[in-house]
Amino acid sequence: MGGPLRAMSKADVMIRVGINGYGTIGKRVADAVAAQDDMQIVGVTKTSPSFGCDLAVRKGYPLFCTFDDAERIAAFGQAGYECHGGLSDMLSVCDVVIDCSPGKVGAQNLEIYRQSGVKSIFQGGEKHALTGLSYTSSANHAENLGADCTRVVSCNTTGLSRTLVPLQEHCLEAGGISVNCVMIRRAADPGDSGKGPINAIKPVLKVPSHHGPDVMTVRNDIDITSLAVAVPTTIMHVHAITVTLPQGHGLSTESILDMWKNTPRVLIMNGANTRITSTAEVMELARDIGRTWGDLHEIFVWEDGVSLQGDTLYYFQAIHQESDVIPENVDAIRALMDSESDWKASAAKTDSAIARFNGL
Ligand SMILES: NC(=O)c1ccc[n+]([C@@H]2O[C@H](COP(=O)([O-])OP(=O)(O)OC[C@H]3O[C@@H](n4cnc5c(N)ncnc54)[C@H](OP(=O)(O)O)[C@@H]3O)[C@@H](O)[C@H]2O)c1
Known part of the structure; x- marks a missing residue:
């Protein structure tokens, strides 16, 4: 799906990136992009x-209004913020825009981006049908090379892809894997005051839930289905996953753990040895690591919760919903701009730059 929009040429030094929607995901993607030496x-x-403008000003990111309306642009100046114009003004200086607007809102922006000749990356709150192409670094970086627009899949789909794609690649010749998973979802992000439940477990009654099938938008040969429940926590999702491996897979619990230890952005730790037995301790570990906002880009897998019994693999993983998709957005920029064709090379570059940015 190569396209006519601004592709990267050798003469270009930095990829110019705009963020439309500077909220939970947008502010994180902005920092991850700013950390890279090939984009700005x-x-x-x-x-x-609003208070989010102060953060943009402190970071030195030029502030624009989401709309081109003169009155709304003027409101920024009246509140004491330097506003550089409306969305069209920002698009006029971008090679690629990352749409981080609320779910289902982004869809109305695609035509605006197209008309501005700017490549675009949407988030998991939009449907795959919007772009006809979705993205996860480990699953389909190559398929996205040179594309005009894509959608970085949701935090849950990203988490499932991280651990399932290497398993599928190993098992492909023997017939591929078959997956059932239960998504135990956080009720709301920590910054949300308007969502729940606060004292209930809420099953998603649309069965199967969209999460498993969404993996097939980036890896359509994985046979997967899912159920989901929302629980009263704000900090992480947990997935309880059952994978049926094909006969002749040749794997053991230990070799699967080794496979994941060698997979970018998967973190394996032993719950009993480390006393990390719940999402609370995983998040405390993330705060100790020192990334901004206590983020954990890696998918956390409990080593002692992984067990292969016959041809059936059982495991649990925890997903930091606000941050696992952040490095994926950076890799997706390189895919669309066709500036790095190897996803592992991009992931290594992305992750080391973010680590340096956080002084780690
Ligand atoms: N939060 C998560 O856990 C998570 C994880 C993975 C993917 N996602 C997906 O990422 C996307 C963004 O989610 P989020 O959690 O970052 O939402 P959010 O925290 O609500 O941030 C969205 C931002 O976009 C701004 N906005 C509102 N209307 C807009 C419009 N028409 N055009 C551009 N910007 C607009 C919002 O308002 P102001 O400018 O007034 O602040 C806000 O700053 C969604 O598709 C979501 O499904 C979220």
């Missing part, structure tokens, strides 16, 4: 003056 943030948008 040329602007972020806010709908109106």
